[in-house]
Amino acid sequence: MKTLLMSLLSLLCFAQLSYAETRLGPSIAAQKRTVHIAADYNYPPYEFIDEDDNPTGYTVELSYAIAEVMGFEINLTMTDWQSAYNGLLNGTFDALQNIAYSDERAQNIIFSPPHSIVNQSLFARKNGPHVDDIQQVSGYEVIVQQGSIMHEYLQRSVPKAIIIPAPTHSAALRLLASGKHDFALTANSPSLYLSKEMGLSNLEPIARPVAGQRLSYGALPKNEELIALFSEGLAILKNTGRQQAIYDKWFGTLEQSKWPWKKIGQYAFYAILALLFILGGIMIWNNMLRKEVERRSKQLKAQQEQLIQADKMASLGVLVSGVAHEINNPTGLLMLNLPILRSAWEDTLPYLDEIDQAQQGISLGGLSYQRLKAEIPYLLDEMQHSTDRIRNIVNDLKDFAREQPDEIWQDVDLNQVTQTAVRLVDKSIRAATDHFTLHLDQRTPHITGNPQRIEQVIINLILNACDALADKSASLTLTTTLNADQEEALIVVEDQGCGIEKEALPRLTEPFFTTKRETGGTGLGLSVSAGIIKAHKGRLSFESTPGQGTTAIVTFPILSSSMP
Structure with a gap:
């Protein structure tokens, strides 16, 4: 009911603005509303005054972002909390941007949904x-x-x-x-x-x-339409990922180590200065030897890059394998204990309901029981979702670090493996599109390799294509075929999705690079797939046009030329 009222108030404000533009002319109607907000000058990293006497912080940036998307101006006053709170109550300020909810405050103040x-x-x-x-x-x-x-x-x-x-x-x-x-x-x-x-x-x-x-925007009841604007703006920023970006900017700093960065910066400056002198000498010496090494430079550079990349990938494989092992233990405890905790809470509810009814309201941990009863299932769901996400990331890390043993290779029917992969992700395909087409080459291409690992590649490419589709009217096509000289077998996955920017195409198989970070991507799926394809002496390439779709092409040598 409250959400409906807020929406009606927002529509009423829009109607009044349209009426003003019609009666008074665009020059008057176009003037933006100015909202006077008060904030605590010493509450970092939420809101505070920086070294240049400018207001800054998480909620300061959030307020300006909401004002931008909702079309109003902000007059921000930085003061002590007591003055800010009193100013809201006596009408000096229109709103507070960082006020915690309590039942007592709710008697005189209305709150937006929490932003943190x-x-x-x-x-x-x-x-x-x-x-x-x-x-x-x-x-x-x-x-x-x-x-x-x-x-x-x-x-x-x-x-x-x-x-x-x-x-x-x-x-x-x-x-x-x-x-x-x-x-x-x-x-x-x-x-x-x-x-x-x-x-x-x-x-x-x-x-x-x-x-x-829970920290929210707060205003007096007479400014309920203002809270509606902040609530709608906050929802827009959350859905577009902009709120998360602002949050990460400010709260990521709290996770940094406690090293004395200023002193380290000074030492680094002197070290870099010394290195510059050394580098200058090396450049002079290199210039003297340029003619002698010019003929071999390209070959040596290519070899060096290959060695560096191989060393980096080997080190990264060892690192992620260790990290995955260490994370598995606490994640397993969470997955074991969360259902028990949920079951215990549900079993306790009848007793708590009786006590709450008998005592006409009880509180737990400083919060009312009825509020906890409504919010704890949501909190448990969030914890379970986060635990599942940790488990999926660990599985991706393990796949990325896994070696490819030679003894697993065998004759693989590419059509059969493709059909198996499609059956495994049939639910995801049907949820993403009404236009899925599977073309299997009647010549039945065969390769040599590990059918389970090739199946993993196909599944990953299909799921990526499903994620790219905006709605079920877009099509998805999976094809197996042979090239013109019939020496290579191809798996082609085509989608009519959002496409990929040209600059991002060369980086798609880099570890931890992803275009789906906001929706939970880890950037390991294509890296793992590329490693599997390389172990099978194959190639992975992409063609894409933003807004039109993407084509992923996997190429394997056919059976006669693919024996290890």
């Missing part, structure tokens, strides 16, 4: 007091950001805690690091970011994190 989730952690000095749970801080001095969601949480859930308000996260962490008070209850990502930036090495997160808080 932040966990709140209890930080302590390494040599200071420690607890195992947030409920154990009763009687301790706990620093929180003034007016934040954790300020409200402590007042409500741990009333005996001695609350020490601080204007910003950095102020709270500095107080704790300097030896004052006992703990700081702050957002995990901003606190880790600030601790790293300020060099507060004596702080560490302890106890179990407080339940994750």
Whole structure:
């Protein structure tokens, strides 16, 4: 009902704009609406002021991106959180871009769908007091950001805690690091970011994190149409992958190692400078010898590139094999434990329903039971999906690293292997297109090789073609044939899909290169296929026109010339 109301309000705004353009002329109607947003100046990497006094961060970029796709302007005010929150309530600001949801706030504020989730952690000095749970801080001095969601949480859930308000996260962490008070209850990502930036090495997160808080856009009920605009813009950015790109830009930095990059950069500069002098001397010496080595340079260069590439691929194979082995163990535990956890939750629901009804509402982990009841299945589904994705990536890595033993080679009927591959992916083909055609050469081409590995190649090419089809009206054709002199057998997969840019065609078989990163591609499928084809003394080539389709051609020597 709320989504329908938001959509109607958006249509009403569009109708009013059209009416204004008709009655007042395009010059007045074309003026964009300006939305006054307030943000916390010290909440990195979500929102903060950089070294040049400019607002920046994940939600700052997100807001400007939403304004761009929805056609309005933003007037952004960077201030402390308490001033921003009070300014929203008294009407000074139209919206906040980074406000956490709570039942108390929802009585006066309306929220957009969440754009991110932040966990709140209890930080302590390494040599200071420690607890195992947030409920154990009763009687301790706990620093929180003034007016934040954790300020409200402590007042409500741990009333005996001695609350020490601080204007910003950095102020709270500095107080704790300097030896004052006992703990700081702050957002995990901003606190880790600030601790790293300020060099507060004596702080560490302890106890179990407080339940994750969903961060959204918030406005007063009178500005409900504004929340509708932000909600629609957020959905557009999510579906186009732009939100994920902005998120990765800012939160990928938290995963970097804690090396002293500034000092390393200085050392690297001097090292590069020395190398430049050495390189200059080598170039002079090389110029003196140019005439002598000119005749052999092309041959030597080609050999060197082949050796380097072979060494790189061998090293990469060893690396991915080890990585796949190490990831398999924790992934197996996840796949084993998630169904048990889901079953336990479902078995517990009747008892929790009875308790919730008897006590007229209960809370678990700081959240209402009814809200947890609605969201936990979704969270478990996301965890299961992510685990399956890890397993698929590990399988791709194992395929990429697998050697091709000679003793597996045998006479292979290419038509029979192709038919088997089609049967295995029949469901995917029928889901992708209503126009699939299979042409099998009546001359029954035979090659020498491993039928299972060749079948794997065909399946991979078919699935790639299915992924490229925009709808079921586009066609997909699979053909086996012989070339003109009947010395080579061909497998041809043609699709009427989205096509591939000319610049990307030479890189399709490179490890980890993919045009489907946003939809879960790992960039290993074609690399594995290319390795299998090469082991069978074959070739893999592509022809493509963007917007019209792609043709993948696999060529094998026929039986008489393919014996190993």
